[in-house]
Amino acid sequence: MRKEAAKGNVVLAAVIVVAAAALVTLLSAAYTLDETEQAVILQFGAPIGEPVTTPGLHFKKPFIQEVRRFDKRVxxxxxxxxxxxxxxxxxxxxxxxxxxxxxxxxxxxxxxxxxxxxxxxxxxxxxxxxxxxxxxxxxxxxxxxxxxxxxxxxxxxxxxxxxxxxxxxxxxxxxxxxxxxxxxxxxxxxxxxxxxxxxxxxxxxxxxxISSVQKQVFDRMISERQRIAEGFRAEGEGKSQEIQGQTRREVQEIVSEAEREAQVIRGEAEAEATRIYNEAYSSDPEFYTFYRTLKSYRETVTDKTVLFLDADSEYLRFLNETGDAKAAQ
The missing domain is CATH 3.30.479.30 (Band 7 domain)
Known part of the structure; x- marks a missing residue:
């Protein structure tokens, strides 16, 4: 009985070993590739066969072959x-x-x-x-x-x-x-x-x-931008002078027209004044002469005025007449 039991144990151990070896062999022979992979089979370090590019389960010779995987993506x-x-x-x-x-x-x-x-x-x-x-x-x-x-x-x-x-x-x-x-x-x-x-x-x-020439380039760019800016400023200054010149011409034209109209009005007014003076002089020449003389006294004689005139001067005629009138009274 003992011999039979021992023999059974040996057989069981052998079966287990064979099953384990078969499993290891199967695992060594099977491999999988996903969608992002492709592979080359190597046998003793040398590639054999065509590359494997399809995803899924694949088989190779166990132990003597290995799988070298490569990326399929960009x-x-x-x-x-x-x-x-x-x-x-x-x-x-x-x-x-x-x-x-x-x-x-x-x-x-x-x-x-x-x-x-x-x-x-x-x-x-x-x-x-x-x-x-x-x-x-x-x-x-x-x-x-x-x-x-x-x-x-x-x-x-x-x-x-x-x-x-x-x-x-x-x-x-x-x-x-x-x-x-x-x-x-x-x-x-x-x-x-x-x-x-x-x-x-x-x-x-x-x-x-490169850093060694960047400063020179930037300086040149700044200079170029400044030159263009100067061009804009020059153009703006030219436009400004043109507008100011046009404005001055328009103002001069307006002033000239206003002065012309003022001269016309002044001439008409002086003519009217002359006409009125003439009418007044014609109606009473003596009174007009008297009025003009008094006006000249007011404009020429002040408290600081010194006149050297003859007693019979025409300029003092009305004053003399006034004095004679007072003396007669």
Whole structure:
């Protein structure tokens, strides 16, 4: 009985071991992929077969094969800001970014191994293309759009008398930021398929002058704005002088017309006064003479007036007559 019990225990242990080994083998052979993953099967470290791109449950040879997983999503690449001279020798700092995707996991594994290697390769390729493109392009074409143009009305509103400035504003951009980025994307994307990578997008995040020349640029911009402001002020001063001149002419015309009318009225009044005086003189010449003489006394003789006249002077006739009248009384 003991022998049979021992034999049964051995059989049970063997079954358990076999079941455990089968379970371990099954777990080692099965693997799953989700929607964001793709995989390459490695056997003794070497890739075999076609990449696995469909999500779900999959199987491989246990123990001798392993699964190398790669992302199926669009990934980001951010380059370091680089100091690059433009075609016109202006040194600028260029900050760029791109989007890429692993489209061939097998090539990707053989060429760059993993995402870290891919990021390093993207640094080399994109930075090189960016440097070549920026250094062969004018700064105007880098910072503006191709269809950029200034409307004629806006140019006239600037009040800048310098023809060279107007020609610069009217000048169309030959390349432009959009075409430049597309050219960089196209050029950098040419070598990406050999790494199992597709370069989906490229953008220039920021362009700025390097710190050593920023102050000079800002000073030049301030000077340019001041020059334009002076143009506006000069135009305003000219308009002011024109308005003031027109106002002075209008005031002069009004004053001249008023003086002319005043002269006419004064002449008419003097003529009327002369007529009245003549009528008064004609009606009583003696009284008129007497009145005029008294008026002249009032206007010429004061308490400080000293006159040296002959006793028979015509000027004293009425005074003498008045004295004679009083003496007779």
């Amino acid at each position: 990934l980001a690449w951010d380059g370091d800001p680089n100091q690059i001279p433009t075609r016109g020798r202006e040194f600028i700092s260029v900050d760029t970014t791109a989007r890429w995707k692993i489209v061939d996991p097998l090539k990707f594994l053989k060429s760059v191994r993993n995402e870290t290697g891919a990021q390093s390769r993207l640094d080399d390729i994109i930075d090189s293309v960016v440097r070549d493109s920026i250094s062969s392009t004018e700064l105007t074409d880098i910072i503006r759009s191709r269809d950029w143009a200034v409307e004629e009305e806006k140019i006239e509103e600037l009040a800048v008398p310098v023809e060279k400035k107007k020609e610069e504003l009217k000048k169309k951009v030959r390349v432009g930021r959009e075409k430049l980025t597309q050219d960089i994307l196209k050029e950098a994307g040419k070598v990406m398929p050999s790494y199992g990578i597709e370069l989906r997008d490229f953008r220039i995040k920021r362009i700025n002058y």
